[in-house]
Amino acid sequence: MNQPGESLRDRKKRRTRAALERATVRLSAERGYDHVTVEEIAAEADVSVRTFFNYFASKDEALIGADPEAGPRMAERILAFPGTVTPFEAYRQSVLAEITEELDNARDLWLLRKEVLMQRPDLLVRAFANSAESEQALANAVAHRAALPESHLYPRLLVAAGSAAFRCAVTRWAHDDSLALGDLVTEALDLFGTGLAHTPQHHHEGGS
Amino acid sequence: MNQPGESLRDRKKRRTRAALERATVRLSAERGYDHVTVEEIAAEADVSVRTFFNYFASKDEALIGADPEAGPRMAERILAFPGTVTPFEAYRQSVLAEITEELDNARDLWLLRKEVLMQRPDLLVRAFANSAESEQALANAVAHRAALPESHLYPRLLVAAGSAAFRCAVTRWAHDDSLALGDLVTEALDLFGTGLAHTPQHHHEGGS
DNA sequence: AACTTTTTTGCAGTCACTGCAAGTTTGCAG
DNA sequence: CTGCAAACTTGCAGTGACTGCAAAAAAGTT
Known part of the structure; x- marks a missing residue:
């Protein structure tokens, strides 16, 4: 099962990445960048902190959505x-x-x-x-x-x-x-x- | 005692700052920036870690000598x-x-x-x-x-x-x-x- | 020497980030 | 559907940068 488009896996990865990016931006805009911890971001995106760092090398990167x-x-x-x-x-x-x-x-x-x-x-x-x-x-x-x-x-x-x-x-x-x-x-x-x-x-x- | 030039205090501050900058650069060049801890830098400059951060807001700043x-x-x-x-x-x-x-x-x-x-x-x-x-x-x-x-x-x-x-x-x-x-x-x-x-x-x- | 101001220091704490060793999920056959 | 391998997620323990606070130590002043 490998449609040229996207596998289930790829789709999930994209969604997780987007969710993390979105959570980072939303929370930072709401209460200020350094009043938001990665822990909170991860929680908002429903993943573990460790997973956050699997997707982004730093909080900075997640904010910009590199x-x-x-x-x-x-x-x-x-x-x-x-x-x-x-x-x-x-x-x-x-x-x-x-x-x-x-x-x-x-x-x-x-x-x-x-x-x-x-x-x-x-x-x-x-x-x-x-x-x-x-x-x-x-x-x-x-x-x-x-x-x-x-x-x-x-x-x-x-x-x-x-x-x-x-x-x-x-x-x-x-x-x-x-x-x-x-x-x-x-x-x-x-x-x-x-x-x-x-x-x-x-x-x-x-x-x- | 306030010579227009510099008080003892000012001289000491300059020396400490220079020592910290120098220590940061020297050690980083020697073993690589992220194999040097602020603790080691402070030790090299003969001050406490806390003092390091009184002079520089970050390790980065100390390296560049902002x-x-x-x-x-x-x-x-x-x-x-x-x-x-x-x-x-x-x-x-x-x-x-x-x-x-x-x-x-x-x-x-x-x-x-x-x-x-x-x-x-x-x-x-x-x-x-x-x-x-x-x-x-x-x-x-x-x-x-x-x-x-x-x-x-x-x-x-x-x-x-x-x-x-x-x-x-x-x-x-x-x-x-x-x-x-x-x-x-x-x-x-x-x-x-x-x-x-x-x-x-x-x-x-x-x-x- | 007493007193004020600055600088240094230790300490306790927060938080970003990492490596590692499970767990879990997905993809792909047989 | 079952078994298997690869990819992904997670928890955990640890490192290290950085901060606030309050006490100690200088340095400057009278």
Whole structure:
């Protein structure tokens, strides 16, 4: 019995993982990240504490819902773009696609996460720290796309810029959600694209 | 007895802090970061474990030697530049000045840190996560310098880029120390300055 | 020397996280 | 359905980072 789709096992695993992620986010938003113990999260998700750590390497990871497939998926996206597209554009589009897809799948979770991140912005940074290896793979994809050696600065820097753009965007989004997260990320990446040497002008809001 | 310079107390505090930092780096380089306990570090520095935590909020911080005065100092540097210098340049110069000064003061420590960071690159990222508030202050200085509101994206992004540049530079430095750390940071910041939209060309090394 | 302020320390406790050795569930035959 | 192996879950015992608190020890002041 191995339907190409999913076995019972796989389905259960997915559900458990989702339940743990959801429980972590929900409880953290409710009473604050460090007033929630892993024990409580596990209880909420109806599994043992030990099982929690079978799914996530840390409480941090569970809050962000680090998707182990996200890295490879992004790499695929980047490499799938035709050669006429610059590496920067390919990367930009891939980041955007990933974000909008993620937001479509779990917008409610991200709204709750926002609450948590507003009070603990450092959690986002820490979450990215854990995915350092994943970033490495991404950087290699960019390097390949740009016909640069993997040791070159550019790919790593581009990926790091992406993280930074995402982090800044989320932080701003958390403070003022009148803008779409995707637009904020786009804005940040555009700044990186055109270069930070140009100081943007400040337009006083006056006209209607 | 309060010489303008330093009281006995201040001197002792500096020495203890330095001893703890040094012990953390030395032992971590010797046997690996997570094979060293805070207890051992404290013993090496001849203080109690509790005192360790009076000086550093975490083991991570002690390894990097997070200097609480670094943030304000950088802000000062940035604001001290004449108005004819662009914010980007002011920031770039400040980062560079800070790094070279730090390296002059404690080059040996950084050589040891390099060993540790080679095996655990995530520690650098995590260290930056803790200084999120410090980054905020820096961003505000940049905002002031650029005549932008503190809510603007640019300052935050510039500071984030600085962190990223530093991190990438250190990582590369750790793998190949034939280059000066300062030069690597400069290279990275230059890329950010001119914009990531331009893909750099790969020059095959062939001619002498 | 008496007194105040700072710094150090020990202690008890919480909690994230880990390895290990059962248990339990699922998948797959026979 | 029965037996078997692989995958998953669980409990348990242990390590180690980190915290609050209150007492001891300096250091600075009069």
